[in-house]
Amino acid sequence: MTEHHNEPVWDVIIIGAGIAGLTASIYLARAGKTVLLLDKGVKLGGRAISNEIEGARVNLGAHALSKAALPILHEVGVTPIGSVPKPPDTLVFEGTNGGNKTISLAQLLLGSYLKWREKCQLLRFYSSLRKVDTSVLHNVSLQTYLETLVSSPRVRSVVFALVRLSTYCDAPDQVSAGAVIEQLKQNQVLYIDGGWQFLVSRLTEQAQQAGVSIRTSSVVREIAGSYPQMMVSLKDGSQLTTRHVLSTAGPLDTLALLNPALSPIEAKLYHKLTPVRAACLDLVVSGMPQPKTKFVLGVNHPWYYSNHSAAASLSENPVYEVVHVMKYLSESSKSDPRQDEDELKGFLDLIQPGWREHIIKQRFLPRMLVSHGSVTAENGGLSGRPGSEITGRPGLYVAGDWVGDEGMLINASLASAKWAAQMIIEGRGIDKEGIHYGD
Numbered sequence: 001m002t003e004h005h006n007e008p009v010w011d012v013i014i015i016g017a018g019i020a021g022l023t024a025s026i027y028l029a030r031a032g033k034t035v036l037l038l039d040k041g042v043k044l045g046g047r048a049i050s051n052e053i054e055g056a057r058v059n060l061g062a063h064a065l066s067k068a069a070l071p072i073l074h075e076v077g078v079t080p081i082g083s084v085p086k087p088p089d090t091l092v093f094e095g096t097n098g099g100n101k102t103i104s105l106a107q108l109l110l111g112s113y114l115k116w117r118e119k120c121q122l123l124r125f126y127s128s129l130r131k132v133d134t135s136v137l138h139n140v141s142l143q144t145y146l147e148t149l150v151s152s153p154r155v156r157s158v159v160f161a162l163v164r165l166s167t168y169c170d171a172p173d174q175v176s177a178g179a180v181i182e183q184l185k186q187n188q189v190l191y192i193d194g195g196w197q198f199l200v201s202r203l204t205e206q207a208q209q210a211g212v213s214i215r216t217s218s219v220v221r222e223i224a225g226s227y228p229q230m231m232v233s234l235k236d237g238s239q240l241t242t243r244h245v246l247s248t249a250g251p252l253d254t255l256a257l258l259n260p261a262l263s264p265i266e267a268k269l270y271h272k273l274t275p276v277r278a279a280c281l282d283l284v285v286s287g288m289p290q291p292k293t294k295f296v297l298g299v300n301h302p303w304y305y306s307n308h309s310a311a312a313s314l315s316e317n318p319v320y321e322v323v324h325v326m327k328y329l330s331e332s333s334k335s336d337p338r339q340d341e342d343e344l345k346g347f348l349d350l351i352q353p354g355w356r357e358h359i360i361k362q363r364f365l366p367r368m369l370v371s372h373g374s375v376t377a378e379n380g381g382l383s384g385r386p387g388s389e390i391t392g393r394p395g396l397y398v399a400g401d402w403v404g405d406e407g408m409l410i411n412a413s414l415a416s417a418k419w420a421a422q423m424i425i426e427g428r429g430i431d432k433e434g435i436h437y438g439d
Contacts, residue, residue, distance in 0.1 A: 007241070009242065010242040011033035011242070012034070012244045013036045013245050014035065014037045015220050015246070015257075016038075016039060016040075016046065016249050017044040017045065017216075018048055018400075019048050019417075020400050021248040021417070023072065023203060023421075024248070024417040024421045026206050027418060027421035028212075028421050029211045029212045031421075036240065037212050039216050039217075040218065040220070041216060044204055044214070044216065047368075048196045050195030053361050056284045057315070057322070059308075060368060061278055061324060061326060062280070062306060064085070064190065065080060065199075065410065066186055066188070068186040069414055072415065072417075080192045080193075081198075082191050082192040082312045084190060085295060087295070089104060089105055090103070090293055091161065092296060092300075092303065093113075093157075093299050094299075094300035102351060114152075114154065115152075118152045118154060122150075122159070125149060125155075125159060132181050136178070137178035138176050138177075138381025138383055139178075140377055141172065141377040142176070142177045143172040144173075145177035146172070164304070166183050166184055166187055167179075167183055167374075168278060168328060168370040168371065168409070169328065170302040170330045171376075174374065175376060176381030176382070179408065183407070186407070191311040192312055193312050194312075195312075219234060219236075220235070222257055223257045223258055223396065226396065227244060227394040227395025228395070230242050243395060244397065245395065247396070250402070251271075251373065251386070254398055255270050262390065266390070269385070270386060272378075273402055274374050275370075276331075276369075276373075276374045277329045277331070277370060278367075278370050279329060279335070279337065279340040279344065279368070280324065281324075281363075282325075282363045282364075282365070283362050284321070284362075285322075285358045285359055286321075288323065288355060290353075294306065294310045301347075302328035303344070303347050305324075305325050305326075307321055307322075308323070320360060325344050325347065326344070337366035337367070371401045372401055382405040382406075382407070387404060388404060388419045388423060397423065397424065399416040399419075400412070401413045403416035
């Protein structure tokens with residue numbers, strides 16, 4: 001057993017030092033709380049880390065930072081530098097003979113591929129987005145919603161492709177129309193100079209400056225007790241005492257740590273969440289055969305191609321560029337990783353013939369976890385996700401991309417981290433005697 005002599009009673013122990021955990025720790029420490037941040041890895045950052053590959057900073061798959069996330073990042077002292085990527089310049093449609101056809105965005109809007117009425121349907125859908133009352137659409141699937149608005153299957157396919165781009169989710173028959181439209185309203189993103197490691201590094205600096213204690217290679221085995229005395233047991237046998245615990249692990253990982261378990265009713269929300277994954281081919285290249293082709297989306301296939309170096313500084317070598325190629329995966333139909341990799345390389349053959357001659361280094365991530373929970377109509381959209389406070393366990397909180405009703409992906413991680421920290425700081429739901437009161 002590993003013992004930490006004179007181990008203090010912490011105000012808050014945070015499990016997981018990704019974006020959510022780091023952000024929450026800053027708010028809490030700045031408010032005067034004693035905070036211990038635990039991470040099972042040897043490096044901080046979780047899925048937000050960037051790897052150094054041939055001198056280039058390469059994210060784990062394609063990452064884009066929504067501009068809607070900037071206010072919270074600014075509050076904790078992080079100001080990302082980067083550029084807004086240009087819209088997709090090319091779309092890939094399935095041809096009538098089984099092959100695939102590339103069409104530029106300009107051709108799509110000005111050429112003859114779409115009929116006039118189809119162009120009107122596409123433009124009408126996007127021009128009306130900001131007027132849509134999404135509160136009545138959280139229990140309606142995107143597919144059902146679009147079928148009532150857009151009669152053209154080709155136009156619906158284009159919209160589905162743009163939805164995949166903003167949500168990473170390839171399940172139009174399941175995803176909540178309300179959540180999707182809210183996401184589309186916040187469609188401007190940044191590619192960050194230095195990759196997402198910039199966020200991790202700056203958040204870590206701010207946490208350390210605020211007085212957060214950080215321990216890596218600390219695998220949590222169990223969370224026991226409730227406010228005001230909770231116990232976090234580690235795999236190495238050590239035990240830590242705290243008043244509050246904030247878990248930023250995934251929903252099922254969090255449930256597995258709890259002793260006693262949550263009530264079946266409360267745990268049901270966690271079990272209903274469906275993860276979002278993507279097959280990712282990450283490339284460091286010395287240019288590409290078609291340098292003007294920067295951003296391509298598959299329409300009838302869930303494909304993505306983007307040269308992130310076109311908008312962000314990711315390598316000191318001016319010749320090297322970072323390119324991300326992805327296939328958005330559907331949880332309802334399991335795919336074969338080898339076939340997915342071959343499919344992505346075939347996609348590259350179509351849009352960048354001769355690309356193999358430009359490869360410096362490549363990495364394939366067969367089932368990269370994008371988000372712990374897609375926002376489905378069946379679950380009630382954003383309003384159907386678990387909240388930050390675990391009402392059946394005073395002192396226990398959660399945060400992450402699967403928590404709360406304020407957006408998706410990093411927006412959800414940051415918002416839930418801030419919300420959980422504020423509840424702990426304000427002692428919301430707990431009186432001076434430690435008695436917990438529900439909302």
